[in-house]
Amino acid sequence: MKAAVIVFPGSNCDRDMAVALRAAGADVTMVWHKDAALPAGVDLVAVPGGFSFGDYLRCGAIAAQSPISRAIVNHAGRGGYVLGVCNGFQVLTETRLLPGALIRNAGLRFVCRTVGLRVATTDSAFTAAYATGEVIRIPVAHHDGNYFADADTLARLEGDGRIAFTYKDNPNGAALDIAGVLSDNRRVLGMMPHPERAADPALGGSDGARLFAGLVGQFATT
Amino acid sequence: MTDPEITPELVAAHGLKPEEYDRILTIIGRAPTFTELGIFSAMWNEHCSYKSSKKWLRTLPTTGPQVICGPGENAGVVDIGDGQALVFKMESHNHPSYIEPYQGAATGVGGILRDVFTMGARPVAAMNALSFGAPSHPKTTHLLAGAVAGIGGYGNCFGVPTVGGELRFDSAYDGNCLVNAFAAGLAEADAIFYSAASGVGMPVVYLGAKTGRDGVGGATMASAEFDDTIEEKRPTVQVGDPFTEKRLMEATLELMQTGAVISIQDMGAAGLTCSAVEMGDKGGLGIRLDLDRVPVREAGMTAYEMMLSESQERMLMVLRPEKEAEAKAVFEKWDLDFAIVGETIPEDRFLIMHGNEARADLPLSQLASSAPEYDRPWVASAPPPALGPLPDIAPLEALRRLAGHPNHCSRAWVWEQYDTQVGADTLRPPGRGAGIVRVHGTGKALAFTSDVNPHYVAADPFEGGKQAVAEACRNLVAAGARPLAATDNLNFGNPEKPEIMGQLVMAIKGIGEACRALDFPIVSGNVSLYNETDGRAILPTPTIGGVGLIEAGRPLIGSAAREGDVAVLLGETLGHLGQSALLRDLFDRREGPPPPVDLAGEARAAALVLEHAGRIGACTDLSEGGLALGAFELALAGGVGVTLETEDLAMLFGEDQGRYLLAMEPDEAAALIAASDGLAQVVGRFGGDSIAFGEASEPLETMRAAFREGLTRQFG
Numbered sequence: 001m002k003a004a005v006i007v008f009p010g011s012n013c014d015r016d017m018a019v020a021l022r023a024a025g026a027d028v029t030m031v032w033h034k035d036a037a038l039p040a041g042v043d044l045v046a047v048p049g050g051f052s053f054g055d056y057l058r059c060g061a062i063a064a065q066s067p068i069s070r071a072i073v074n075h076a077g078r079g080g081y082v083l084g085v086c087n088g089f090q091v092l093t094e095t096r097l098l099p100g101a102l103i104r105n106a107g108l109r110f111v112c113r114t115v116g117l118r119v120a121t122t123d124s125a126f127t128a129a130y131a132t133g134e135v136i137r138i139p140v141a142h143h144d145g146n147y148f149a150d151a152d153t154l155a156r157l158e159g160d161g162r163i164a165f166t167y168k169d170n171p172n173g174a175a176l177d178i179a180g181v182l183s184d185n186r187r188v189l190g191m192m193p194h195p196e197r198a199a200d201p202a203l204g205g206s207d208g209a210r211l212f213a214g215l216v217g218q219f220a221t222t
Numbered sequence: 223m224t225d226p227e228i229t230p231e232l233v234a235a236h237g238l239k240p241e242e243y244d245r246i247l248t249i250i251g252r253a254p255t256f257t258e259l260g261i262f263s264a265m266w267n268e269h270c271s272y273k274s275s276k277k278w279l280r281t282l283p284t285t286g287p288q289v290i291c292g293p294g295e296n297a298g299v300v301d302i303g304d305g306q307a308l309v310f311k312m313e314s315h316n317h318p319s320y321i322e323p324y325q326g327a328a329t330g331v332g333g334i335l336r337d338v339f340t341m342g343a344r345p346v347a348a349m350n351a352l353s354f355g356a357p358s359h360p361k362t363t364h365l366l367a368g369a370v371a372g373i374g375g376y377g378n379c380f381g382v383p384t385v386g387g388e389l390r391f392d393s394a395y396d397g398n399c400l401v402n403a404f405a406a407g408l409a410e411a412d413a414i415f416y417s418a419a420s421g422v423g424m425p426v427v428y429l430g431a432k433t434g435r436d437g438v439g440g441a442t443m444a445s446a447e448f449d450d451t452i453e454e455k456r457p458t459v460q461v462g463d464p465f466t467e468k469r470l471m472e473a474t475l476e477l478m479q480t481g482a483v484i485s486i487q488d489m490g491a492a493g494l495t496c497s498a499v500e501m502g503d504k505g506g507l508g509i510r511l512d513l514d515r516v517p518v519r520e521a522g523m524t525a526y527e528m529m530l531s532e533s534q535e536r537m538l539m540v541l542r543p544e545k546e547a548e549a550k551a552v553f554e555k556w557d558l559d560f561a562i563v564g565e566t567i568p569e570d571r572f573l574i575m576h577g578n579e580a581r582a583d584l585p586l587s588q589l590a591s592s593a594p595e596y597d598r599p600w601v602a603s604a605p606p607p608a609l610g611p612l613p614d615i616a617p618l619e620a621l622r623r624l625a626g627h628p629n630h631c632s633r634a635w636v637w638e639q640y641d642t643q644v645g646a647d648t649l650r651p652p653g654r655g656a657g658i659v660r661v662h663g664t665g666k667a668l669a670f671t672s673d674v675n676p677h678y679v680a681a682d683p684f685e686g687g688k689q690a691v692a693e694a695c696r697n698l699v700a701a702g703a704r705p706l707a708a709t710d711n712l713n714f715g716n717p718e719k720p721e722i723m724g725q726l727v728m729a730i731k732g733i734g735e736a737c738r739a740l741d742f743p744i745v746s747g748n749v750s751l752y753n754e755t756d757g758r759a760i761l762p763t764p765t766i767g768g769v770g771l772i773e774a775g776r777p778l779i780g781s782a783a784r785e786g787d788v789a790v791l792l793g794e795t796l797g798h799l800g801q802s803a804l805l806r807d808l809f810d811r812r813e814g815p816p817p818p819v820d821l822a823g824e825a826r827a828a829a830l831v832l833e834h835a836g837r838i839g840a841c842t843d844l845s846e847g848g849l850a851l852g853a854f855e856l857a858l859a860g861g862v863g864v865t866l867e868t869e870d871l872a873m874l875f876g877e878d879q880g881r882y883l884l885a886m887e888p889d890e891a892a893a894l895i896a897a898s899d900g901l902a903q904v905v906g907r908f909g910g911d912s913i914a915f916g917e918a919s920e921p922l923e924t925m926r927a928a929f930r931e932g933l934t935r936q937f938g
Binding site: 009010012013015016019020034049050051053054055056109110111112113139141143194196197199200202203 | 371374375378379380381463464465466468469472555556557634637638639640641642643644645646647648649660
């Protein structure tokens, strides 16, 4: 699988994402946000965590205007896979690849801790390696992870099985305990928790490694 | 705009004493201009010149085979093998944090990160040591919440994991909080960048954010006591922009790769002034600056303001002229300012041009080296009141109340606001002794700790200084790390008072003695004096930031006991209750001498732990709260109970030094005890779901609840 990890000037989980993808067997290229095109033949675009442009405006709002963001939207439009983690999820909602928005945590404070996540659907390349209803442990680290969408959107997400993960103990006030959502074609996933921080047993857990292994594995068989 | 006339009042407002002003007149042979007065005040304040402490700082051990660069540069550098180096330092931002806690603490983090990456190192770990007033004091919630949010706001965005620190409360800090920030970074040992300029006619380049009026006079403010005019000082606090700092780091490290950098210095306290003078002085050169070329954020800034601005996220660099285009391209990639603002000159001169006029023309070397140095009078501290009788309290109740006390309870409320894992190399996050970060792509790991017990230092500065160093070493050893070196952040009151100066002198002597005995040199540091409000000083607080190395293939020692482990106590227990947490925090009794520190015993115990690291399941050093609190922490981390054989209050809560508590499988324990020459013994057993001292017991869950809610009950 060929993966591109996008680097905005304030990305700070870009290396961590590349390490986790490579460990799962992906061929990873780092792509600078000022580039207007993705490398040829990319299967997966990963938008990593961090503070893309300082997040002084809405998180991810300026990143959504970078040249590379147009290319990411086009890639998704062609049916390509996109994974956005934390700030990457915020960028994907700002580009409208995913519905809803991430607003300030209900507790108003930054929160960094390992949380329990319930796998709400296995019907996606990202979640196929898990079992439905399984609880996995993945760290969160964010100030604006409170998922918000209007009632119709929430009902549609729920009805279409597009909620990928929910929190066991909601750390940020997210609607319906949503930790991650899928696009309509189930090929774009945005999630606030950091699977790349739970991809190595030495770091206290490897539940996140299955997301990457499952994703890369699907490409190996097709 | 005409400059104000130089009057005795103006001189005093710059924090200069009349005799210091006379010294300026002697050096330059005329009255200074307004800009020159500002430059002198910036260079000669306590914060930049160390004029009260230098005589004593010189006595600290700063060398060793592991030391690549000791004090005097932006940060200290130690060898960690395989051609790699660790660059680290701790620095205070106390005064700004009390005036405006969010920005004060945030820019403290920004400043220390800049010190590290200026030397060519990518930051990999941060810590912070915080001291606040009594939890019930009306300002404490505001200061704590603001400082923690500021530290998180800056470090999280920049992208460095915060892996450790300290938090204490005492009414001595009601009027002056302490915010000490630590950062460490990794570099190639043969690619460390220093501040000494070289070569005549080399371009002096300004990098990073634009210059504004923020922080003008900040370093002078940080060298003064507070009184009721403190609100007027708010404009002297700088405003941080961690996103710019992140870009500045990436651009600086990228630039260093191109070979364009001759020397580099970050603009911290007294910004352009300090950085330019330091580069010139270390290189034996003069510097000419043309302020019309300095990127500014606002129009109409005077030379005085530009020279004293403490706008953040700026660097000064001497550039190889043939690399200019390449260097400029790197900064344009990261959308940062890059401007040639001057050059190195052969004569000993600091020449500041603005609007085609010389605003300052001073002998540069004298500006750097002729700062006054004082041998201030000092007296030994008065001994503390004698130790009274044993308090009347059941040991389990004492533990429950200590475990829930703001000084000893869970700090999760604080560190969950910090990103503790960015970089995906954090092997042990905060809350369990030393923080541990692996060296990316190698089998090595680094341990970080920050320690001091200011109550011990107040009661006996010499023993207290020794203890801070010994405890830092123990925390590293307890993680399986070999102590490498330390940074010291000395926070004290007004050194013009002989009793405060006495605390400083004796604490430095104690630190020096312990560092020599434990082969733990001080390679960087910072002094923060005048931490007083309305004449009342803080507790003497010499924070020791220690780093240790766990070599590839060496075992990491855990921090959680397992069911069936035996509790092994290493070191001698006499039941020393003088200055203990038990007496102070539960009975408000600050009595007796602090526990003495036997440095030879410390070294013996450390050697034993490291030699048997592979046998040890979990380990903690014993410090505040003694055996009882240490056993509780190992048990809680493992989610198991613990039974200790003793029910003697002094044996449980005494704070005798040189001790470790180990959780081990019985066979392994027997082997270690046999090899310990009588130093180690079994004192109890981990398992079950209650905490027991002798016959008395209480559910672990009750204790856990008290521990967990200690801060949230107070601060929400």
